[in-house]
Amino acid sequence: GTGLPSSDIPLKLQSSRVLSNLRDKSSDLEKYIYLRGIAESNEDLYFATLVNNVEEVMPIVYTPTVGQACQKFSQIYTAPLSPSRSSGLFVNLADLGSVAAVLDTYPSKDVKCIVVTDGERILGLGDQGANGMGIPIGKLALYCACAGIDPKTVLPIVVDVGTNNEDNLKDEHYIGLRRKRERGEKYDQLIDELVEAVKEKYGESCLIQFEDFGNSNAFRILEKYQETSCCFNDDIQGTASVVLAGIIASKGITGVDLKDHRFLFLGAGEAGVGIANLIAYAISDETGCSVDEARKQIHLVDSKGLVSEARVKSGEKLAHHKLPYTHPICTDAPTSTLLDCVNTLNPTALIGVSAIPNTFTQEVVEQMANNHANPLIFALSNPTSKAECTAEQAYNWSGGRCVFASGSPFAKVELSKENIQTTWGTKNAPFRHRSNVRIPGQGNNAYVFPGIGLGVIASGATRVSDKDMLIAARTLAKECKSSDLCNGSVYPPLSSIRDVSLKIATAVAENAYEEGTATVDRPKNLQSYIQSTMYHPTGGK
Numbered sequence: 001g002t003g004l005p006s007s008d009i010p011l012k013l014q015s016s017r018v019l020s021n022l023r024d025k026s027s028d029l030e031k032y033i034y035l036r037g038i039a040e041s042n043e044d045l046y047f048a049t050l051v052n053n054v055e056e057v058m059p060i061v062y063t064p065t066v067g068q069a070c071q072k073f074s075q076i077y078t079a080p081l082s083p084s085r086s087s088g089l090f091v092n093l094a095d096l097g098s099v100a101a102v103l104d105t106y107p108s109k110d111v112k113c114i115v116v117t118d119g120e121r122i123l124g125l126g127d128q129g130a131n132g133m134g135i136p137i138g139k140l141a142l143y144c145a146c147a148g149i150d151p152k153t154v155l156p157i158v159v160d161v162g163t164n165n166e167d168n169l170k171d172e173h174y175i176g177l178r179r180k181r182e183r184g185e186k187y188d189q190l191i192d193e194l195v196e197a198v199k200e201k202y203g204e205s206c207l208i209q210f211e212d213f214g215n216s217n218a219f220r221i222l223e224k225y226q227e228t229s230c231c232f233n234d235d236i237q238g239t240a241s242v243v244l245a246g247i248i249a250s251k252g253i254t255g256v257d258l259k260d261h262r263f264l265f266l267g268a269g270e271a272g273v274g275i276a277n278l279i280a281y282a283i284s285d286e287t288g289c290s291v292d293e294a295r296k297q298i299h300l301v302d303s304k305g306l307v308s309e310a311r312v313k314s315g316e317k318l319a320h321h322k323l324p325y326t327h328p329i330c331t332d333a334p335t336s337t338l339l340d341c342v343n344t345l346n347p348t349a350l351i352g353v354s355a356i357p358n359t360f361t362q363e364v365v366e367q368m369a370n371n372h373a374n375p376l377i378f379a380l381s382n383p384t385s386k387a388e389c390t391a392e393q394a395y396n397w398s399g400g401r402c403v404f405a406s407g408s409p410f411a412k413v414e415l416s417k418e419n420i421q422t423t424w425g426t427k428n429a430p431f432r433h434r435s436n437v438r439i440p441g442q443g444n445n446a447y448v449f450p451g452i453g454l455g456v457i458a459s460g461a462t463r464v465s466d467k468d469m470l471i472a473a474r475t476l477a478k479e480c481k482s483s484d485l486c487n488g489s490v491y492p493p494l495s496s497i498r499d500v501s502l503k504i505a506t507a508v509a510e511n512a513y514e515e516g517t518a519t520v521d522r523p524k525n526l527q528s529y530i531q532s533t534m535y536h537p538t539g540g541k
């Protein structure tokens with residue numbers, strides 16, 4: 001005998017048992033812990049549960065619950081004594097000089113996809129140090145579930161260089177280095193050694209996704225490795241792609257072309273500047289104007305106010321990534337508050353990536369809705385507790401007329417009849433909301449990074465380009481159908497994510513062949529080939 005129970009329970013049945021146990025748990029964190037246990041003991045069962053119930057289970061393994069799990073990561077940590085696939089790999093400052101040997105401790109040898117964080121900016125929750133491991137684990141779970149990347153080929157990494165989070169430093173259970181963050185040369189050396197060791201061990205086509213680094217490192221690291229290694233920064237580039245997709249798709253509701261929008265961002269960090277740069281690139285690609293010209297219709301607000309030429313002239317040293325957006329603003333125009341900026345700049349789209357909740361106030365949303373028939377209101381900060389406003393607020397304050405998207409999921413909103421204004425839509429809009437139900441789309445990079453990764457891995461691409469992000473955005477936008485738009489969503493349902501990922505992957509792989517970065521011979525039928533490489537949790541003893 002096998003020593004296993006005698007009845008051979010099919011995976012589907014096991015998975016429905018997991019789901020019913022999950023529903024019995026009293027908190028989301030309990031659900032997270034329960035699922036982590038299953039991931040450790042029965043990978044196929046874990047993925048079957050996630051793949052078949054993505055809308056219900058994703059908010060547990062990913063945002064918002066993963067944020068809470070990171071904050072409690074040291075308390076709930078029960079991983080085995082040696083690194084395992086489901087618990088990831090910690091590369092510490094003390095490993096400088098021997099990072100390759102640390103990679104050798106990982107059970108999988110055929111690694112194709114890595115998500116790495118240094119834990120400094122975990123969602124909108126700030127520095128979580130080594131507890132940030134929840135993020136690479138969660139992101140890679142989505143690679144496997146949403147794009148069929150083989151779980152045997154993924155590697156979650158935390159680069160532990162210390163933390164400035166005092167609560168962690170004081171916590172006796174904290175699993176990370178108990179010191180302040182390394183900011184000097186050793187930091188750069190450690191990242192460099194990791195990138196080189198990955199290439200050496202797993203090859204030039206092993207994909208590295210940089211995730212949730214603080215912005216003083218994120219932009220630098222991306223610039224340093226983008227042209228020489230197979231990598232991208234998900235917060236800068238993946239986010240940009242998904243948001244651009246939502247804006248393109250929103251034309252189906254608003255009738256407004258991408259090039260005719262005026263954008264105002266709350267937040268001028270990785271997500272803000274990443275999105276702004278890709279929008280400008282897309283407008284330039286569509287209209288033939290220069291990227292700098294396109295940037296003139298984009299304004300950013302940071303923690304000190306509107307990013308502008310006046311701030312540079314006053315001697316303020318603005319971060320490098322903000323400089324392309326230091327536009328001249330009429331000096332007597334009020335810009336002290338977000339509401340002032342909305343009045344002065346008259347944006348058609350308001351995009352929140354500040355991690356500061358409740359900043360899209362009733363006045364701000366009402367002003368957007370006074371100015372435009374269907375303003376875009378994207379509250380993209382994660383987790384839910386950091387969202388600039390809720391779906392319900394955005395819809396109610398705009399009389400149901402705004403196009404809303406959020407970083408973390410919000411439930412559908414049913415507007416009371418008297419709260420729906422009849423003046424929605426513009427004469428160009430091919431589609432207008434007709435019902436009082438809104439299903440807000442999730443403007444989260446999870447819609448694109450799995451598909452991009454699948455395309456890169458399947459073609460053996462050795463680089464990830466900004467064009468890949470543009471292509472992924474356009475592909476995703478096409479997958480948003482009128483059945484989605486009629487509920488107010490600018491994204492397809494998450495239940496179709498594997499199909500969406502396959503399409504994104506095919507487009508990205510095609511681009512790798514065009515750009516000459518692919519290393520796998522081009523198959524005759526690219527899409528069916530990529531589909532044939534996708535992992536399906538099938539179980540079996």
Ligand SMILES: NC(=O)C1=CN([C@@H]2O[C@H](COP(=O)(O)OP(=O)(O)OC[C@H]3O[C@@H](n4cnc5c(N)ncnc54)[C@H](OP(=O)(O)O)[C@@H]3O)[C@@H](O)[C@H]2O)C=CC1
Nearest residue numbers: 123124215268269270271302303354355381382407444445
């Ligand atoms: N939906 C999605 O897919 C994604 C969502 N995000 C979310 O976006 C948020 C920001 O992430 P990221 O850009 O990487 O973080 P960064 O730290 O790089 O940037 C944060 C930005 O917000 C600004 N900011 C801080 N406080 C205020 C304030 N009171 N008013 C206006 N602006 C303020 C900061 O200003 P300053 O520059 O002056 O410090 C900075 O420009 C997070 O919550 C994250 O979860 C991120 C990636 C993907």
Ligand SMILES: CC(=O)C(=O)O
Nearest residue numbers: 123212235382444445
């Ligand atoms: C979604 C994501 O990557 C973030 O909030 O950081």
Ligand SMILES: [Mg+2]
Nearest residue numbers: 123211212235
């Ligand atoms: Mg992130």
